[in-house]
Amino acid sequence: MVHSRRRFITTVAAGSAALAAAPISTIARTMMQAAGQNKHRVVPWRNWSGSQQCLPSKRLAPKDVTELQQVVAEATGTVRAVGAAHSFTALVPTDDTIISLGRINGIADHDANSHQATVFAGTRIADLGQPLEEVGQALINQPDIDEQTLGGCLATATHGTGAGLGCMSSNVTGLELVTAKGDTIWCDAQQNTAVFSAAKVSLGSLGLITKVRMQNQPSYRLRRESWVAPVEEIQEQAEALANTNRNFEFYYIPFSGMCMADTHQLTDEEIFSTEREDTNEAVMTLKRVKDWLGWSPKLREFALQSAMKDIEKEVVVESSWRNYASERNVRFNEMEYHLPREAGLAAFAEIRHTIEENNLDVFFPIEVRFVKGDDIWLSPFFKQDSVSIAVHRYFEEDHEPLFRALEPIMRKYGGRPHWGKLNTLGREDFVSLYPHWQDFIEVRRDLDPKGKFLNSYLKRLVG
Known part of the structure; x- marks a missing residue:
């Protein structure tokens, strides 16, 4: 019997981000109690994985730019902007003022x-x-x-x-x-x-x-095709697929020997879709397989390959913005590095080997994407066509052992970390990675000489 097209394909896709609500941690509860005892404190802030939290004295959402200007001019202490709280690094936390621009939109x-x-x-x-x-x-x-x-x-x-x-x-x-x-x-x-x-x-x-x-x-439409294939096959074809498709990425499911590949091409076809299933159940299926069979990598690989080998190709034709987007409802913490394109696939192969030879505790797919270089001073893609490799760990599990094992590989191959994803680099590392680092520092100092927009994390990096 042919397996559902989306049973594991959507599992892999779901491995790139998360948005679901989750039980508030002990730290957050403590913050709430503190907020109740201090009338000048407001609701605690946390990012969507729960890895970053703080109790700001003010949380503001100006209705327009004029009000925003007044708020910023009158603010004392640190001022940090917050978007959708999708960063894992400590870019937002402050005890002072957090400002959302959510009302200034359109x-x-x-x-x-x-x-x-x-x-x-x-x-x-x-x-x-x-x-x-x-x-x-x-x-x-x-x-x-x-x-x-x-x-x-x-x-x-x-x-x-x-x-x-x-x-x-x-x-x-x-x-x-x-x-x-x-x-x-x-x-x-x-x-x-x-x-x-x-x-x-x-x-x-x-x-x-x-x-x-x-x-x-x-405005344009995209034809998205997703299919499952052995990892060796995808690795061999990856460069060609990247060169011949408008968009190409692949996800390796650890301990399976299998990848899900995903391409987009411009199309004038009518809107159309093959069967699509729930992404959340798919990613949690991978978790259950890990929980049941994680003690035996060979049994785990057998189970996953048996479930994936007959999955059919999925095809979706939609407006571009609908075809890019995927619903994410399982949370995690993430580390992502952007490596020189010529080194990316070798780094991926070493990451896979390290995970499976050491039976590291992970079930989220490894995400591999391709990005064109640019000339932006602090862009991780500065003067570098890149392969981006992202590693995820379920938000309720300790991510540090996995990331600690894999980050040296990313760095060995010349990678620059995503600014919003977890990493252990400091100022000296970034100085060596970014030729215009000092130029950025000088512009920042001229615009904000007193460091109003610097929390403790940013003071260590760019203060």
Whole structure:
């Protein structure tokens, strides 16, 4: 009997992000109790995996840019912006002020001739596809997690996949920034050019981005094909698949010997889909297999291969923004490195070998994507076409042993970590990885000499 097309395919896809609610940790409960005892404290903040938490004195959501300017100008202590809380690194936590731009959202204006649109930075990617399509535009590329805000995506160089496509910041042609004094400045390739080079990927350390002018393209449809194949076959074909498809990525399911490959191509076909099943149940199926058979890698591989070998190809034709996005409801912590493209597949092979030879405790798929290089000062893709490798650990499990075993491999092959994903690098490491590091520091110091936008984590990196 042929297995469901999505039983494990969606499992693999679900391994790239998570959004579900979960029981509040002991730390968070303690914070809530403290908030109840201190009338000046508000609701605790936590990121969506629960790995970062804090109890700020203020949590604000200005209704417009004018109110935001006033809030920033009057703020004392540290001010940090928060988007959808999808970063694992300590970019947001502060005891002082957290500001959400969620109310400052939508398309400010658009140009039908240039296919550019100016978008408020608090807009979630999920809320951008339909309005852009209504004016005949679409993002050139996007990640498969569409709950993130545009500002958050740019702050951390968030990316999709495609050997000829850069991260989202590479499609920014201009942006507006609220500075530490509450002023607004516009920067692009003609004015405030140094600020522009720094602000396109800034970790939120220069100020608060309010508006972004994006270079888009005419709205388009994608034909997405997903299939399962042996890992050796996918590794052998990966470079060719990356070169001949608009978007290509693959996911290796640990201890299975199998991958799920995923491609997108432009198409004029009518909207169509083969059978699609629940992604959440699929990823939890992988967890159950690990819980039952993790003691025996060979039995685990036999079970997974038996379940996957007859899965049929899935085909989905949809508007681009619908086809990129996937529903994510299982949470995890993540480490992702961007490696020089020529080293990426060798690094993946070593990561796979290390996991399986040492029977490391992991069930989430290893995600491998391709990204075009750019010229943005703090972009992990600066002057480097890249292969991005992401490793995930279920949010209720200790991620440190797995990440500690694999991070040296990422670094050995010349990788730069994703700014929003867990890593152990410090200032000296980043100085050696980024040729324009000092240029960025100087721009940051000029814009925010007193460090209003620096929490303790950022003070160690760029303060």
